[in-house]
Amino acid sequence: MAESPHREEKPRNRVVDSISRRAENALKEDYGKARVMASDAVQSQAYLYPIKGIFYFLAHRSLWQPLIDRIIPYGTLTISVIAAMFTFTYLPQLAVLLLFNGPLAVYSTVLLTLNESSILIHMISRTWILQEALMDTFDGTLVSRNATAVVQQGREVKPGSDPMKKLGKVFKKRFDKMSLTAMVRYFMYLPLNFIPVVGTIAFIFLHGKHRGKVVHSRYFQLKSWSESQRTQWLNNHTGAYASFGVVATLLEMIPVASIFFSYTNTVGAALWAADIESQNNAMVKETAPNLRQAAENAKEL
Incomplete structure (x- = not known):
């Protein structure tokens, strides 16, 4: 005896309803996370710090010396990498992107090639050219913002009026180099x-989100925060660090001027750290004191 078609439809309908409910729940969860990230970013105003870094850097000539010392080797590296990338990778990538993006492929390929050039320049320069200079810029900015006590946890600070000349011997490890995991993720x-368009925006956002997680690596080192403390802090302020990272990434994608923005972004990160220290930022009213107390408790054990 043949089964009724209504009996076949009921299990099928239940499966469809179950999938629909799960999809709806997933969308609600993702929307909720996006709202929390957006609220965190707006509250902290972290996306403004890369811009603040530009004006602060321009207004404080004492911070210019590390940039001046590295501008020739960095400029040579930048021109060489961008020229090589556009010579050898632009046309092959354009041919592929034409299949997906149509006429927009010209612009998408330029952005892609600049992104690739930016990450190569970032990897090479942070490892061999800029590491010490950016650390000095970060520390010097903290000193200029009267956060000397933090810097003294990682290096000698001499008497004087010029914040850069006050920086002495370093006795705590430098900036973290770009990890293999970060390169693979990129x-x-x-x-x-x-x-088209949406994919490039998503790429910049995801890259910027992970870029944001390392902007305070030097600050965390100076504070001697454990890995668990860093993770807790970053998880509590995902939106803030993502917004900083996206703006910093966009600035450092600008050809030739990327070295300038590497320094101003470092200054911006240090200004942010100084505000965290002085609790002059909405994001630190509850979280930072808890982390500081946890650090003090760990020292007593």
């Missing part, structure tokens, strides 16, 4: 650029 995100 290349995993590259295919997003095959999606």
Whole structure:
């Protein structure tokens, strides 16, 4: 005896309803996370610090010396990498992106090539050219903002009026170099650029989000925060660090001027750290004291 078609439809309808409910719940969860991130970013105003860094850097000539000392080797590296990338990778990538993006491929490929050039320049310069200079810029900015006590936890600070000349011997490790995981993650995100406009925006956001997680690596080192403290802080302020990272990434994507923005972004990160220290930022009213108390408790054990 043949089964009734109504009996077949009921299980099928239940499966469809179950999938629909799960999809709806997933969308609600993602929307909720996005709202929390957006609220965190707006409350902290972290996205403004890269811009503040530009004006602060321009207004304080004493911070210019590390940039002046590195401008020739960095400029040579930048021109060489961008020229090589556009010579050898632009046309092959344009041919691929034309299949996905149509006429927009010209612009998408330029952005992709600049992104690739930016990450290569970032990797090479942070490892061999700018590491010490950016650390000095970060520390010097903290000193100029009267956060000398923090800097003294990681290096000698001499008497004087010029914040850069006050910086002495370093006895706590330098900036973290770009990890292998970060490089792998970057290349995993590259295919997003095959999606017109939206894919490129998503790529910049994801790259900027992870870029934001390392902007305070020096600050965390100076504070001697454990890995768990860093993770807790970053998880509590995901939106703030993502917004800083996205703006910093966009600025450092600008050809030739990227070295300037590498320094101003470092200044901006230090200004942010100084505000955290002075609790002159809405994001630190509850979280920072808890982390400081946890650090003090750990020292007593």
